[in-house]
Amino acid sequence: MIRTVRYWDPETHAVHLGLLRDGQVYSITRRVPAFTDPLPVWYTFRALDLSVEEGFARLVDGVQPMASYEELAAQSALLPPVDAREVWAAGVTYERSRQARNAETKLQDSVYDRVYEAARPEIFFKATRERVIAPGQPLGLRSDSAWMVPEPELSLVLTAAGDIVGWTLGDDLSSRDIEGENPLYLPQAKVFSRSCSFGPVLLWNTGAEVPAGWTLTLTIRRGGDIAFQGSVSLQQLRRPFEELVAYLRRDNPVLDGTVLMTGTGIVPPDEFTLQPGDTVDIELPEIGVLRNPIAAPLGK
């Protein structure tokens, strides 16, 4: 398993890309200053005909670790694992999501039923680079929503050509009441300040990973207790990755490092809504834990 992080290195006052191994972080950037992001590394390995494992083995050969992952997290030094200029997302890719979104709305002939079955999936723009929140940093509630939930999503990291560089975890923080009021309000339910985070690491695609065998767990803590916990198997994802990527890229060239969130299969009960002070943990053992506290709406 190859996992990388991006972090702010206090010594050099610069962004570093690091390999995460046994809880320790080995700086790739110290060996190749131009490597501050996974995409150039991906292109380099491919152009040099090196497997991901062989490439990283060479890159860190004889190198001492910079710090432990826990130290970086504790110092709020973690950055999104990819410098993504655009984050997109898919919706209604799990049966559980279809059920939940139907429950939000009063429409008959549900748009959610139809998109679940249709050839064309639901794909939407989620965030620009400026709007992405780093792992560990707070996501923020909307001032005009009384029903908000995190949406834990396995996320793909793509090249411009649609290759899957690897996977990470994403939180598509959403307003269920604004969305439920009218599907035309989806952008306002999805795209706002501090509504998107992904990380904490990039799990590289070496060809050996089997996402269908993965399980994603959402845990929301409030005070000292668990306010909600749920899991879903990736087997419940009804859309193949390749199909989501194909629709994303149709007539729509994307940039290297684009993140595509693949939809949520875990939805808290309808009576649950996030509160300031909650902590959201999205976990997938092969990737790690994406943790974000929840903050109150911005003042105005």
Add this chain to the structure above:
Amino acid sequence: MIRTVRYWDPETHAVHLGLLRDGQVYSITRRVPAFTDPLPVWYTFRALDLSVEEGFARLVDGVQPMASYEELAAQSALLPPVDAREVWAAGVTYERSRQARNAETKLQDSVYDRVYEAARPEIFFKATRERVIAPGQPLGLRSDSAWMVPEPELSLVLTAAGDIVGWTLGDDLSSRDIEGENPLYLPQAKVFSRSCSFGPVLLWNTGAEVPAGWTLTLTIRRGGDIAFQGSVSLQQLRRPFEELVAYLRRDNPVLDGTVLMTGTGIVPPDEFTLQPGDTVDIELPEIGVLRNPIAAPLGK
């Protein structure tokens, strides 16, 4: 009336901001190298307590024009009049649009009727800077849509605080069939390669402009003929600018130079769809003509 353009100056190989007066373009950038975009100029005039007219009068006092507007357009030197990193749009802000979008869909209890009347307007993300097409450059059709139209929209240019710096014209090129199939497909109907253009100038807000008195005209030419032409009065815009800006910015800080398209009130007949080779002209006399040719879908 104060109108500015941005263009590529071949002499200095750089982006220039210019004042447009009597068909001639006077470079502001030659006098103040840092002024390559309207926003810094707006902030400067406000901070120095100068009216827009007084400020520009001083900036071009005694200056010779660089070129005529027609020359710049003919040389494909025009750039978007604002360096906007984000373009957003509003929908169903005219009665004509409500009718048209209802016609696209088979849903009862129309989401379009509801958003037309509701307190919350439809607001969506339209384009990132990389996805904006300059005036005069081609917009592109989708390969999987058989029903596409330009959406001519008066557009606001905003500061981060929501001040209206001025107005420009925008084309929210859209796929009516993809949208009509399911409102969850709106992003795919709206956000794709070469789907957004705005310009050709920025008409500055001096306090003397009366948008309610404006008329916007769409002319689509095919071969040597006019394939469609229609007009709408801005009086038909049912949402005040301030309301659209307020909803855009709610829990959603925007960047200086954000463009907000205010919706379309001109919709060709249902049987009309754009073809490669068409030319789309969006005209509002106080602003000018935004012209974009229509190109075939990207190959893949």
Add this chain to the structure above:
Amino acid sequence: MIRTVRYWDPETHAVHLGLLRDGQVYSITRRVPAFTDPLPVWYTFRALDLSVEEGFARLVDGVQPMASYEELAAQSALLPPVDAREVWAAGVTYERSRQARNAETKLQDSVYDRVYEAARPEIFFKATRERVIAPGQPLGLRSDSAWMVPEPELSLVLTAAGDIVGWTLGDDLSSRDIEGENPLYLPQAKVFSRSCSFGPVLLWNTGAEVPAGWTLTLTIRRGGDIAFQGSVSLQQLRRPFEELVAYLRRDNPVLDGTVLMTGTGIVPPDEFTLQPGDTVDIELPEIGVLRNPIAAPLGK
């Protein structure tokens, strides 16, 4: 008197340009985000036909100060007062300097005598932007020099066209023994890591300043004592500013914000050399005090 500083604003995590008045700093950047450096402000005032005093009076009208100058200095938040990409310097512009440099060398028919009298002054490249040390930050000694002194110099801040935007203080830290060994070693005596600082403020050229009436004082402290102190009147500067600027710019276009140090008229006794831990203060009452500690040579 108009004086500006540049500093790192911890609230916005950005570079700010500020007006210094009565010990308080008023952020210009908060009013006009594009104004992070004096040069755009200079061009703007000139293009808008505003005097420097009138322009700054308007810019800070009704504005509350950000911080005191002393606070910024104490927090090491001061930056060079101009974002200069190039720093140049003149030599042997004072009789005292001619004497001193003659004492360093064993050559007859002294190159220093000749350049003092000749039409063409001595002009040399001193530092790139990366090599400029901010006010308050340490300058560094060379590992291979046993005789080093600061060279306190009134410095001009220029536009590309050679206009004097204003004045600041500069320290042209130099190795007297390396230079004295052979004038061909001047670059190595002048251009090395941490060999150049300027500031702390920019005193703007309003037309009312009379540099010939200024006095520059150098004070070097060691332990708790004054190890050296000396002064020189600007009347001792034998080269007019315009002449130095003309020679700098001959066949040599310079960038906006170029700093030109005008030579030193204060030279400690021959037996004096700087030591790590010394503090160097260069003072001119109309400008302020440029303070830099002296650090030991870099390890290797």
Add this chain to the structure above:
Amino acid sequence: MIRTVRYWDPETHAVHLGLLRDGQVYSITRRVPAFTDPLPVWYTFRALDLSVEEGFARLVDGVQPMASYEELAAQSALLPPVDAREVWAAGVTYERSRQARNAETKLQDSVYDRVYEAARPEIFFKATRERVIAPGQPLGLRSDSAWMVPEPELSLVLTAAGDIVGWTLGDDLSSRDIEGENPLYLPQAKVFSRSCSFGPVLLWNTGAEVPAGWTLTLTIRRGGDIAFQGSVSLQQLRRPFEELVAYLRRDNPVLDGTVLMTGTGIVPPDEFTLQPGDTVDIELPEIGVLRNPIAAPLGK
């Protein structure tokens, strides 16, 4: 022999790094978008434990050439082969240079004799990135000099740590009369507009190159004739590369991609001076030909 070029690719409107093989240019940038300059490639090969030959063989395996070198040169598409932010130079490193510089001056106890023999070489700052002229572009004469010559110099391309990435050719265009008048005028004799070019390729250091066996030739054409031609063997270079690099870097950290010109061993007769319209060719068979036309001084 591994040789790379940098050029402007008209298709992608971007800077490309290319491998030059049998007169054809293979774009490296097309395979790895982050590789637009040699230094990241050098660091990558070293970090991945690949020899330069093995690395480049893999990078261009199966790739079709972009264009021929001659085509790029004819289109003025060549750029300096390294994106160097600083260019430095050494002087009096050949006997012939010592003789020539003595002839320029009237000083006894010549500074040139002394620096030729001394432990410390002459090292000086030659150009910033903005002042570097690309291969094929014009170098410019000074308006106040009647005696100017090109100085053809083998040049080193360095990492920040002082490793020799490879070699290229450099032209240290100089004014012999300004320098001869007083060595304190060296910067004005060396550092001015259009006074520095290097290229046309970077010859990579694979460990197999033997610079001591190289011969450098200078050919100056005027009208249809050869106005001057001369050669020098690198065996005449009296300073080892490592020594020049060591003195450059002493107390003076340099940036990745710094170019160090190693001095000239070819000097035209004293009666020769460049004229506008001349063409200067600097040739070393293992590297290629650096060609620059000579332009008249800038107007003022």
